[in-house]
Amino acid sequence: MNTFRKFFLSLFAISLVLICSAEKVDTQKVKQLAIQALVLENSNPDSSILLAKSILKESLSANYNQGLSYAYHRLGSSFNAIGLNDSALIYINKAIVVRTELKDTAALISSLISRSYLFEEVAKIDSAYADLIQVLHFSEKLGDTISQLKGFIRLSQIELNLNQLDSAKIHLEKAQSLLNDQIEPHYHHAVLNGLGKHAFAINQFQLAKEYFIEQQAYIQENEELLKADNLLNQALCADELQDTILAIELYDKAKLIYLSLAEIPSLALIHYNLGMLYSERSNFSEAISNFKKGLDFARQIDQLDLRAKIHQELADCYEKTEDYSSSLFHLKDYLKLHDSLINISKVESLTEMQTKYETEKKIQQIELLNQKTKAQQAERNFILAVAMVLLLMLISLGIYFIQRNRIAKRNARIAQQELEAVLDEQEIKTYNAMLEGQEEERMRIATDLHDRLGSMLSTIKLMFNSLEEKVDKAQIENQKQYAKANDLLDQACTEVRTISHNLGTGMVANFGLQRAMEELCESIDQTGKVKCQFLNHNLANSYKLDIEINLYRITQEALNNAIKHAKAKLISVQLNDLGNELSLHIEDDGQGFDQQNLDLGMGLKNLEKRAEKIAGHLHIDSSLGRGTSIIVEVPLNKEST
Numbered sequence: 269m270n271t272f273r274k275f276f277l278s279l280f281a282i283s284l285v286l287i288c289s290a291e292k293v294d295t296q297k298v299k300q301l302a303i304q305a306l307v308l309e310n311s312n313p314d315s316s317i318l319l320a321k322s323i324l325k326e327s328l329s330a331n332y333n334q335g336l337s338y339a340y341h342r343l344g345s346s347f348n349a350i351g352l353n354d355s356a357l358i359y360i361n362k363a364i365v366v367r368t369e370l371k372d373t374a375a376l377i378s379s380l381i382s383r384s385y386l387f388e389e390v391a392k393i394d395s396a397y398a399d400l401i402q403v404l405h406f407s408e409k410l411g412d413t414i415s416q417l418k419g420f421i422r423l424s425q426i427e428l429n430l431n432q433l434d435s436a437k438i439h440l441e442k443a444q445s446l447l448n449d450q451i452e453p454h455y456h457h458a459v460l461n462g463l464g465k466h467a468f469a470i471n472q473f474q475l476a477k478e479y480f481i482e483q484q485a486y487i488q489e490n491e492e493l494l495k496a497d498n499l500l501n502q503a504l505c506a507d508e509l510q511d512t513i514l515a516i517e518l519y520d521k522a523k524l525i526y527l528s529l530a531e532i533p534s535l536a537l538i539h540y541n542l543g544m545l546y547s548e549r550s551n552f553s554e555a556i557s558n559f560k561k562g563l564d565f566a567r568q569i570d571q572l573d574l575r576a577k578i579h580q581e582l583a584d585c586y587e588k589t590e591d592y593s594s595s596l597f598h599l600k601d602y603l604k605l606h607d608s609l610i611n612i613s614k615v616e617s618l619t620e621m622q623t624k625y626e627t628e629k630k631i632q633q634i635e636l637l638n639q640k641t642k643a644q645q646a647e648r649n650f651i652l653a654v655a656m657v658l659l660l661m662l663i664s665l666g667i668y669f670i671q672r673n674r675i676a677k678r679n680a681r682i683a684q685q686e687l688e689a690v691l692d693e694q695e696i697k698t699y700n701a702m703l704e705g706q707e708e709e710r711m712r713i714a715t716d717l718h719d720r721l722g723s724m725l726s727t728i729k730l731m732f733n734s735l736e737e738k739v740d741k742a743q744i745e746n747q748k749q750y751a752k753a754n755d756l757l758d759q760a761c762t763e764v765r766t767i768s769h770n771l772g773t774g775m776v777a778n779f780g781l782q783r784a785m786e787e788l789c790e791s792i793d794q795t796g797k798v799k800c801q802f803l804n805h806n807l808a809n810s811y812k813l814d815i816e817i818n819l820y821r822i823t824q825e826a827l828n829n830a831i832k833h834a835k836a837k838l839i840s841v842q843l844n845d846l847g848n849e850l851s852l853h854i855e856d857d858g859q860g861f862d863q864q865n866l867d868l869g870m871g872l873k874n875l876e877k878r879a880e881k882i883a884g885h886l887h888i889d890s891s892l893g894r895g896t897s898i899i900v901e902v903p904l905n906k907e908s909t
Contacts, residue, residue, distance in 0.1 A: 295334065298323055302338035306345075313349040320346060337366045341379055348386060357386045373406050377415045380406075384422055396426060417446050417455050424462045428469070437466055457486040457494065464501060468508075477505035496525035500538065507545055515545060536565035536574055543581060552585045559585065576605035781816040782807050782843070785823060789841055798831055798839060805844040815902055818878045819843070819852055825875055826854045826898050834858025834896060845904075852900040860890040875900075 301323050308316040320342035327335025344360035347353075360383045367376040380399045387396035400423050407415035420443035427436035440462045447456055464479035480501045487494045503518035519538050526534045539562030546555035559578050566574045579602035586595035776784040782804055789802040810816070823841060830836040836858035844851045872888070875898070879886040884902035 295332070298327065298332070298335045298338060302342060306342065313346045316346040316349075317343060333366055333370055334372075337363055337370060337372065337375055340366060341375070341382070344379075344386075345382060348382070353386055353389055357383070357390075360386060373410055374412065374415075377403050377406050377410075377412065381415075381418055381422065388426060393426060393430065397423070400426075413446055414451075414455075417443055417451070417459075420446075421455070421458045421462065424466075428462065428465055431469070433466060433469055436462070440466060453486040453488065457483050460486065461498075461501075468501070468505065471508075473505045473508040477502060477509070480505065492525055493529060493531070496522045496529070496531070496534065499525070500534065503538075504541065507541065512545065512549065516542070519545075532565050532569050533571070536562050536569065536571060538562075539565065540574060540578055540581075543578070547581060547585055550588075552589050556582060556585050556589075572605055572608060576602055579605065776816050776820050777813065780810055781820060784816075784820055785841065785843060788820070788823060788827070789839075792827060792831070792839070798837060800827070800839045800841070803840070803842045805842075807843060807845050811850065811904070815850070815882045818882050818884075819850065819900065819902065822852065822875055822878050822898075822900055823854060825878075829872075830854075830856040830858055830896065834860065836895070848903065848905055850902040850904060852898075852902075854898045855895065857895045860892050860894050860896050862892055863888075863890055 301319050304319060306316070308319065320339050323335055324339035324343070326332070327339055340359045340363035344356045344358075344363060346356075347359065348356035360379055363379045364376065364383065367379055380403050384396040384399040384403075387393070387399065400419050403415060403419040403422075406412075407419060420439045424436045424439040424443065427433070427439065440459060443455075443459045444463070447459060460479050460483035464476045464483060467473075467476035467479060480498055484495075484498050484502075487498060499518050499522035503515050503522060506512075506515035506518055519542055523535065523538050526538065539558045543555045543558035543562060546552070546558060559582050563575060563578045563582070566578060579598045583595045583598040583602060586592070586598065785804070786802050789800045792798055792800040827839060827841075830839050834856055836856035839854070839856045842851075842853040842855075844853075875888075876886055879900050879902075882902050884900050887899045887901075888896065889899075890896040
């Protein structure tokens with residue numbers, strides 16, 4: 269049945285892992301998997317480890333630190349459950365690092381408590397103690413009663429094991445003061461168990477018995493091991509109080525539970541205690557019977573100290589029953605074990621002394637740190653108070669100056685507006701001067717291209733044609749190359765004329781705006797790559813030259829943007845005289861742009877400035893995938909700037 273249950277749990281864990289890996293990291297799912305890993309930790313730690321590793325993988329790939337926190341802590345706890353304490357400590361340390369970085373104090377407390385157990389198991393008592401001091405510090409800041417309880421209980425357990433009874437009593441009483449009816453039963457049980465052990469250690473056996481009896485009420489029905497431990501503690505108290513009948517009864521009840529749980533160390537101890545009880549009452553046959561049973565259990569777990577004690581007691585019992593050979597046999601075994609234990613004891617004594625020294629040193633360091641912390645806190649409080657006073661003074665001064673400046677700002681607002689108007693006008697004048705300079709430079713370059721380079725190419729063309737007449741074509745190695753060179757020369761002449769036309773405004777000045785716009789659209793249309801059409805209505809023979817030049821340049825810039833950037837295939841240019849204004853409408857079927865995220869480039873800014881130069885209004889309408897429409901409206905009854 270257990271095998272089937274483990275198989276089912278493993279299959280369930282694997283299914284959860286596969287679900288987790290099939291999707292992107294889901295924080296809620298990670299938390300659920302962490303809870304599931306916690307549930308499986310004791311019943312099926314292998315499945316718990318599998319789930320935790322899945323959480324770790326997902327969290328690392330998604331850079332999810334909270335998930336790393338869950339994974340590392342669960343891996344540490346699960347490895348501890350299967351006895352791999354070295355691995356457990358590695359992962360718990362990682363959890364503490366991540367939780368410290370996240371400033372997740374509640375989770376950090378849980379990891380510190382877990383690490384205190386691991387440190388105690390490897391005899392690093394000072395480190396365990398230091399972790400628990402941190403637990404108390406953090407839990408007090410958070411007002412976390414449960415974590416404070418855990419911290420006091422764990423400290424008292426360590427101190428009882430080290431026989432530091434005074435400190436243990438202090439921490440147990442602090443834990444007891446935190447108990448109430450809303451606190452879970454196992455905390456009541458832990459505190460009462462500690463108080464009982466403390467009372468027993470100082471020979472207050474009746475008080476210890478009362479604590480253990482009270483503790484019994486907080487042990488749950490299914491907590492068999494705790495029941496047995498409690499019965500054993502009650503039996504020890506009854507034994508010390510010379511209540512033989514009750515002691516034997518309690519020992520037997522505890523023994524039955526330990527047998528069902530196969531708790532060998534506890535069974536060895538019970539039989540040793542029963543042997544001592546019967547021996548002290550001169551019932552040597554029962555004493556010898558229990559000592560032998562205890563010796564068998566002690567051998568199973570290799571408890572050298574308990575085996576030595578039992579051999580010594582058996583030697584004494586056989587001596588008193590005049591069975592000297594058996595007595596000698598057990599005496600020899602006792603001496604052998606005693607010599608081994610002496611050597612071990614020396615090492616343990618040195619280790620204990622070192623541990624105690626380090627623990628006390630750590631406590632002193634912590635107390636010194638606490639003192640420094642309190643001093644720093646007082647200093648911070650003083651600085652904070654001074655800062656608050658200064659802040660109030662600054663606020664008061666601020667309000668005063670705000671009120672004072674409000675009138676000044678109101679009086680300055682008109683002047684500011686007037687200044688901005690002057691600056692805008694100056695900016696326009698500056699830009700107009702720049703445009704005029706650009707036009708002059710364009711005209712100079714266009715003239716040079718037409719008059720100089722154009723003339724040179726024409727002369728070369730005439731010479732080339734003359735050469736064709738004089739040279740016998742049969743002597744030419746490749747007639748096709750000759751024809752190709754002739755074509756390229758024609759193209760060069762055409763290109764120079766086109767560039768000269770685009771740069772200069774001679775076409776506009778000589779033939780008017782309408783003819784220049786027609787020529788511009790025809791030159792684009794003839795490329796065969798873009799269809800460009802020009803439409804016009806009611807145009808006069810001429811307009812002011814700056815209006816014509818700027819409308820022509822606006823059209824050039826817009827067409828260039830439509831071809832190069834918008835990747836348009838069809839462009840329409842309309843120029844209409846509406847009587848009181850000229851209306852230029854350029855529309856393309858290109859890819860358009862998002863006007864909400866529009867960052868005006870130099871091209872669009874130039875369109876704006878040119879429109880402003882002739883007192884025109886520019887409107888651009890575009891959206892992604894729907895092309896672009898540009899409208900320029902120029903008044904004819906106003907002087908251009």
